[in-house]
Amino acid sequence: MRAVPPSLSPARTRPAPTHARPRRRAAGAVAAVAAAGLLLPLAPAVAAASTAAPAPGAPVRDLGREVLPAGDGWASWSGTTRPDGRVVEATGTTGGAAASAAEVYVVDTWTELRDALAGRPGGSQTDARRSTTPRIVYVRGTLDAFETTDGTRLTCDDFAAQVTVAGTGAPFSMADYVAHFDPAGPWGREDPSGPLEDARVAAAAVQARQTQQHVGSNVTVVGVGDDAGVVGANLRVRDAANVIVRNLTLSDAYDCFPQWDPGDGETGNWNSAYDNLSVWTSTSVWADHLTLDDGDHPPASLPTVYGRPFEVHDGLLDVTHGSDLVTVSWTHFDDHDKTSIVGSSDSRLQDRGQHRVTYHHNRWTDVGQRAPRVRFGDVHVYNNLYEQTRPGLFSYYWGAGIESSIVAENNAVELADGVDAARVVAEWKGTQLLETGTLVNGAPVDVVAAFNATAALPLADTARWTPADHYDPVVQPTGEVAAAVRAGAGATLPSGTPVAAAAPDAPRLSHDNAHGTGLHDGDYTVTSTLYWGQNATVVRFYENDVLVDAQWLDGRSPRRQTATLDVTGRANGTYTYVAEVLNPWGTARSAPLTVTVRDAAPGRPVVTAGPVRDGAVTVTTTLWWGTNATSYTLLLDGVEVDRQELVAQTPRRQRTTTTLTDLAPGTHTVVARLTNAAGTTESEPLLLTVRG
Numbered sequence: 001m002r003a004v005p006p007s008l009s010p011a012r013t014r015p016a017p018t019h020a021r022p023r024r025r026a027a028g029a030v031a032a033v034a035a036a037g038l039l040l041p042l043a044p045a046v047a048a049a050s051t052a053a054p055a056p057g058a059p060v061r062d063l064g065r066e067v068l069p070a071g072d073g074w075a076s077w078s079g080t081t082r083p084d085g086r087v088v089e090a091t092g093t094t095g096g097a098a099a100s101a102a103e104v105y106v107v108d109t110w111t112e113l114r115d116a117l118a119g120r121p122g123g124s125q126t127d128a129r130r131s132t133t134p135r136i137v138y139v140r141g142t143l144d145a146f147e148t149t150d151g152t153r154l155t156c157d158d159f160a161a162q163v164t165v166a167g168t169g170a171p172f173s174m175a176d177y178v179a180h181f182d183p184a185g186p187w188g189r190e191d192p193s194g195p196l197e198d199a200r201v202a203a204a205a206v207q208a209r210q211t212q213q214h215v216g217s218n219v220t221v222v223g224v225g226d227d228a229g230v231v232g233a234n235l236r237v238r239d240a241a242n243v244i245v246r247n248l249t250l251s252d253a254y255d256c257f258p259q260w261d262p263g264d265g266e267t268g269n270w271n272s273a274y275d276n277l278s279v280w281t282s283t284s285v286w287a288d289h290l291t292l293d294d295g296d297h298p299p300a301s302l303p304t305v306y307g308r309p310f311e312v313h314d315g316l317l318d319v320t321h322g323s324d325l326v327t328v329s330w331t332h333f334d335d336h337d338k339t340s341i342v343g344s345s346d347s348r349l350q351d352r353g354q355h356r357v358t359y360h361h362n363r364w365t366d367v368g369q370r371a372p373r374v375r376f377g378d379v380h381v382y383n384n385l386y387e388q389t390r391p392g393l394f395s396y397y398w399g400a401g402i403e404s405s406i407v408a409e410n411n412a413v414e415l416a417d418g419v420d421a422a423r424v425v426a427e428w429k430g431t432q433l434l435e436t437g438t439l440v441n442g443a444p445v446d447v448v449a450a451f452n453a454t455a456a457l458p459l460a461d462t463a464r465w466t467p468a469d470h471y472d473p474v475v476q477p478t479g480e481v482a483a484a485v486r487a488g489a490g491a492t493l494p495s496g497t498p499v500a501a502a503a504p505d506a507p508r509l510s511h512d513n514a515h516g517t518g519l520h521d522g523d524y525t526v527t528s529t530l531y532w533g534q535n536a537t538v539v540r541f542y543e544n545d546v547l548v549d550a551q552w553l554d555g556r557s558p559r560r561q562t563a564t565l566d567v568t569g570r571a572n573g574t575y576t577y578v579a580e581v582l583n584p585w586g587t588a589r590s591a592p593l594t595v596t597v598r599d600a601a602p603g604r605p606v607v608t609a610g611p612v613r614d615g616a617v618t619v620t621t622t623l624w625w626g627t628n629a630t631s632y633t634l635l636l637d638g639v640e641v642d643r644q645e646l647v648a649q650t651p652r653r654q655r656t657t658t659t660l661t662d663l664a665p666g667t668h669t670v671v672a673r674l675t676n677a678a679g680t681t682e683s684e685p686l687l688l689t690v691r692g
Contacts, residue, residue: 059494060494060495060496060497060498060501061493061494061495061496061498062495062496062497062498062537062584063220063222063246063247063493063495063584064096064097064104064136064137064138064220064222064584065097065136065220066097066244066246067092067093067094067095067097067244068092068093068094068095068244068286068327070092070472071471071472071473071474072286072327072329072358072471073286073326073327073328073329073357073358073360073380073471073473074324074325074326074327074356074357074358074380074470074471075092075093075284075285075286075325075326075327075358076092076093076327076471077090077092077325077356077470077471078090078091078092081283081324081325081354082322082324082353082354083239083281083282083283083321083322083323083324083354084281084321084322084350085322085350086281088241088283090241090283090284090324090325091284092284093242093243093244093284093285093286093325093327094218094242094244095134095136095218095219095220095242095243095244095286096134096135096136096137096218096219096220096244097134097136097220098134098218099133099134099135099136099218099220100134100550101538101539101540101550101551101552102540102547102550103133103134103135103136104135104136104138104537104538104550104582105135105136105137105138106138106140106224106582106583106584106585106586106587107137107138107139107140107143108140108141108143109143109147110143110144110145110147110230110233111147111148111149112143113137113139113143113213113221113230114128114213116135116137117131117135117137117213117214117215117216117219117221118131119131119133119135125212125213125214128213128214128215128216129214129215129216129238129239129240130216130239131216131217131219132216132217132218133218134218134219135218135219135220136219136220136222137219137220137221137222138222138223138224138584139221139222139223139224139228139229139230139248140224140225140228140585140586141227141228142227142228142229142230142231142249143229143230143231143233144230144231144232145210145211145213145230145231145232145233146210146211146232148210154210156174156207156256156257157173159203159206159207159210159256159257160172160173160174160203160206160256160257162203162206163199163202163203163206164199165195165196165199166195166198166199167195168195172196172199172200172202172203174200174256174257176196177192177196177197177199177200177257177260178305178306180196181196181197181260182306183262183268183306184306189262189263189268190262191261191262191263192259192260200257200259203256203257204255204256204257204273207255207256207257208234208273211232211233211234211253211254211274212233212234212236212274213233213234213235213236214236214237214238215235215236215237215238215240215243215245216239216240216243217240217241217242217243218241218242218243219240219242219243219244220243220244220245220246221235221244221245221246221248222244222245222246222247222248222495222584223246223247223248223249223491223495224247224495224496224584224585225495225496225585226491226492226494227249228247228248228249228491228495229248229249229250229251229291229491230248230249230250230251231251231252231295232251232252232253232254232295233250233253233276234253234273234274234275234276234278235250235276235277235278236275236277236278236280237277237278237279237280237282237285238278238280238281238282239280239281239282240282240283240285241282241283241284242283242284243282243284243285243286244285244286244288245277245285245286245287245288245290246286246287246288246289246290246493246495247288247289247290247491247492247493247495248290248291248491249290249291249292249293249490249491250276250277250290250291250292250316251276251291251292251293251294251295252276252293252294252295252296252297252313253274253275253276253313253314254274254295254297254312254313255272255273255274255312255313255314256312258270258271258272258273258310258311258312259271259272259273260306267307267308268306268308269308269311270305270306270308270309270310270311270312271311271314272311272312272313272314273314274313274314275314275315275316275317275318276292276293276315276316276317277290277292277316277317277318278315278317278318278320279317279318279319279320279323279326280320280321280323281321281322281323282323283323283324283325284325285319285323285325285326285327286326286327286329287317287326287327287328287329287331288327288328288329288330288331289329289330289331289488289489289490289491289492289493290317290331290332290490290491291331291332291334291490291491292316292317292331292332292333292334292336293316293332293333293334293335293336294313294335294336297312297313298335298336299335299336299337299368299393309337311337313336313337313338314338315336315338315339315340315341315370316333316336316339316340317331317333317339317340318340318341318342319340319341319342319343319355319357320341320342320343320344321344321348321351322348322350322351322354322355323354323355324354324355324356325356326356326357326358327357327358327360328340328357328358328359328360328362329358329359329360329361329362330360330361330362330485330488330489330490330492331362331363331489331490332362332363332365332489332490332491333362333363333364333365333367333371334363334365334366334367335365335366335367335393336367336368337367337368337369337393338368338369338370339364339367339368339369339370339371339372340359340370340371340372340373341370341372341373341374341375341399342355342357342372342373342374342375342377342379342401342404343355343373343374343375343376343377343401343402343404344375345375346375346401346402346429348375348376351375351376351377352376352403353376354376354377355374355375355376355377355378355379356377356378356379356470357372357374357377357379357380358379358380358381358382358467358471358473359372359379359380359381359382359384360380360381360382360383360384360473361383361384361481361484361485361488361489362384362385362485362489363384363385363387363485363486363489363490364384364385364386364387364397365387365389366387366388366389366390366393366394367386367393367394367397368393368394368395369394369395369396369397369399369426370399371384371386371396371397371398372398372399373398373399373401373426373428374399374400374401374404374406374430375401375402375403375404375428376401376402376403376404377404377405378405378407378463378464378465379404379405379406379407380406380407380409380467380473381398381406381407381408381409381411382407382408382409382410382411382467382473382475383409383410383411383475383476383478383481383484383485384411384412384481384485385411385412385414385481385482385485385486385489386411386412386413386414386424387414387482388414388415388416388419389416390416391415391416391417391418391419394415394416394419394423395423395426396423396424396425396426397413397424397425398424398425398426398433398435399426399427399428399430400425400426400427400428400430400431400432400433400459401428401429401430402428402429402430403430404430404432404433405432405433405434405463405464405465406430406432406433406434406435406463407434407463407465407466407467408433408434408435408436408438409435409436409437409467409473409475410436410437410438410475410476410477410478410481411437411438411439411478411481412438412439412478412481412482412485413438413439413440413441413445413447414440414441414482415440415441420450421440421445421447421450422447422450422451422453422454423451424438424440424447424450424451425447425448425450425451425459426451427451427455427457427459430459431459431460432459432460432461432462432463432464433448433459433460433461433463434461434462434463435447435448435461437477437478438478439478439479439481446461448461449461495584496583496584496585497537497555497583497584497585498555499535499537499554499555499556499557499583500534500535500536500537500555500557500583500585501534501557501585502534502585502586503534503582503583503585503586503587503588504530504533504534504535504536504581504582504583504585504586504587504588505530505532505533505534505588506530506581506588506589506590506591507528507529507530507536507539507561507579507581507588507590508528508529508530508531508590508591509526509527509528509529509577509578509579509590509591509592509593510526510527510529510593511524511525511526511527511577511593511595512524512525512527513595513596513597517650517651518651519599519626519627519650519651520596520597520598520599520600521597521599521600521627521650521678522567522568522569522570522571522572522597522600522677522678523567523568523569523570523650524567524595525564525565525566525567526541526564526565526567526577526579526593526595527562527563527564527565528541528562528563528564528565528579528581528590529560529561529562530560530561530562530581531560532558532559532560533557533558534557534558534583534585535553535555535556535557535558535559535561535583536553536555536561536581536582536583536588537552537553537555537582537583537584538550538551538552538553538581538582538583539551539553539563539579539580539581540579540580540581540582541563541565541577541578541579542577542578542579542580543567543575543576543577544575544576545576545578548565549565551563553581555583563579565577567595569600569677569678570597570600570678571597571600571601571678571679572597572598572599572600572601572678572679573596573597574594574595574596574597575594575595575596575597576592576593576594576595577592577593577594577595578590578591578592578593597678599626599627600627600676600678600679601627601676601678601679601680601681602623602626602627602628602629602674602675602676602679602680602681603623603624603625603626603627603628603674603681604623604626604681604682604683604684605621605622605623605654605672605674605681605683606621606622606623606624606683606684607619607620607621607670607671607672607683607684607686608620608622608686609670609686609688612663612688612689612690612691615661615662615663615664615665615690616659616660616661616662616663617659617660617663617688618657618658618659618660619634619657619658619659619660619670619672619686620655620656620657621634621655621656621657621658621672621674621683622653622654622655623653623654623655623674624653625651625653626650626651627648627650627651627676627678628646628647628648628649628650628651628652628654628676629646629648629654629674629675629676629681630645630646630647630648630675630676630677631643631644631645631646631674631675631676632644632645632646632656632672632673632674632675633672633673633675634658634670634671634672634673635670635671635672635673636660636668636669636670637668637669638669638671641658641660642658644656646674648676654674660688663688663690664690665690665691665692666689666690666692667687667688667689667690668687668688668689668690669685669686669687669688670685670686670687670688671683671685671686
């Protein structure tokens with residue numbers, strides 16, 4: 001049984017864990033925060049759940065083959081974009097919809113997901129990042145990024161133990177790091193450096209190799225059912241184009257080794273490396289119907305170290321490093337501080353003209369800030385629901401950063417008691433923010449005007465662009481937004497496949513070798529038949545454990561489903577076939593079928609000769625019955641004297657003749673050789689006597 005993140009329940013109740021082994025905690029981190037009186041588990045936890053199908057009657061959809069509709073935000077736009085100066089021609093977002101049947105994957109573990117994105121078992125992150133092969137990846141259940149190939153679940157201490165601190169011979173620990181760089185101690189407020197900082201960086205690299213996963217171009221990753229997700233991972237769409245990520249709960253991108261930055265703000269901050277979903281230097285990306293949260297480590301659970309929250313998360317969904325043409329829709333951002341930033345740095349002037357992002361119909365619950373914060377980009381924020389159940393974490397929602405232009409339309413904001421509507425907007429070197437149709441606690445409020453009333457640097461209520469000039473947004477009246485978003489945002493789609501309600505049943509294999517002719521030759525058909533049961537959408541045929549064909553299938557569960565593999569030109573030998581069938585719910589494999597080929601090469605011909613007159617004779621080669629040849633060679637005393645191409649009409653008779661002349665007196669040996677793609681067969685030698 002797989003597991004789901006505990007955050008699916010609004011009350012945050014959790015079923016008991018089902019892991020056979022006890023959950024371990026990292027002792028070093030416990031020591032590091034002991035002064036705060038708190039225990040901090042240094043790895044995201046996973047709770048149990050089933051992989052149930054949608055309720056009867058729900059309109060199940062195969063999300064893997066769906067594409068972003070025309071006009072749905074910036075990701076639907078076509079034209080030239082330049083992520084980090086690299087010219088890309090965008091044509092909308094289709095993800096892996098063009099995938100061949102061989103590039104469809106159903107994954108149940110973190111390792112399987114990594115292999116699918118890399119395109120091969122054990123593939124590297126470079127393989128995944130650079131891949132442009134269209135592929136569809138269906139995720140079933142919850143994948144745990146801290147789980148290794150053999151099922152062992154790692155902790156932060158396991159990562160740290162792989163790094164030795166230079167000059168000490170001791171393994172790295174965050175407890176030692178915290179003790180050494182305490183700004184109240186001898187180190188003071190200088191930036192961390194030296195062996196412990198070097199070891200922290202090395203330990204972070206160890207974790208990244210386990211928990212960070214790149215997503216390449218032309219990929220669709222979708223969750224199946226209502227419990228699909230990934231916990232503990234940073235999924236990074238990097239240097240890619242045309243990517244879809246849908247219907248997943250991405251939870252707790254936990255950084256075991258956050259960095260202390262004493263110069264971040266007035267009192268310093270702990271900064272972490274991982275977002276639940278990162279978009280780096282990528283274009284045409286659609287993030288839809290996701291649930292994004294901190295899992296077992298929400299902000300309220302974090303201890304205080306050096307007077308600041310020991311932050312183990314970065315963003316939930318960040319769009320940075322020149323990324324462009326992104327649509328984020330129907331996603332639930334839940335209980336997180338630095339939630340979604342657009343743009344990496346004020347100094348990245350190469351990002352001018354990039355960072356065009358649309359946020360619509362998203363639910364932002366108890367977030368602290370960055371919903372979104374924007375640098376440089378033309379960003380559309382419409383029909384979103386912002387809701388506070390408590391005021392404590394909240395700082396602002398819309399951050400107008402350097403050279404940004406946000407258009408905010410018809411958003412519903414529900415602030416906690418005592419929270420001023422002026423705090424919805426913040427200025428981060430930006431100069432403008434166009435806002436219309438905002439409801440705050442059900443009443444119209446001009447939140448830009450409210451911000452400007454007390455701001456040292458007021459914002460112009462303008463924008464340098466108009467969304468309708470670039471795509472076709474369908475903007476709802478603000479009064480409808482809260483109900484619509486609450487009903488639909490998050491990993492809520494009834495995903496799977498309309499052709500089946502569960503994983504396919506196993507098919508049976510048959511073959512027709514020797515049927516009709518009686519010859520066990522190298523040309524035959526292998527047939528996969530599911531006589532009754534849940535149908536598949538893809539079948540893959542393996543020959544001797546090598547994939548030789550893959551096909552899309554039409555499903556009509558529970559009716560019979562067949563697929564055929566035409567095999568030609570096999571040499572004599574034994575061939576074992578397996579059919580693997582899959583649909584988004586899962587996979588099944590047939591029992592092996594062995595086909596023995598013993599008649600693939602031509603049958604043995606018979607050579608005859610007419611009378612020898614004046615040193616000349618006609619030699620006739622006849623294959624009376626058997627697998628035909630495609631070429632004929634005649635050898636006289638071991639030397640080729642004739643070669644002819646033949647037309648194969650297995651198993652009918654084949655006959656050809658050669659006239660030999662100028663034969664010297666004596667005894668000669670004649671051999672006929674018949675050849676086809678599977679091999680060569682020679683006749684018995686024929687002796688010719690030529691009298692002197």
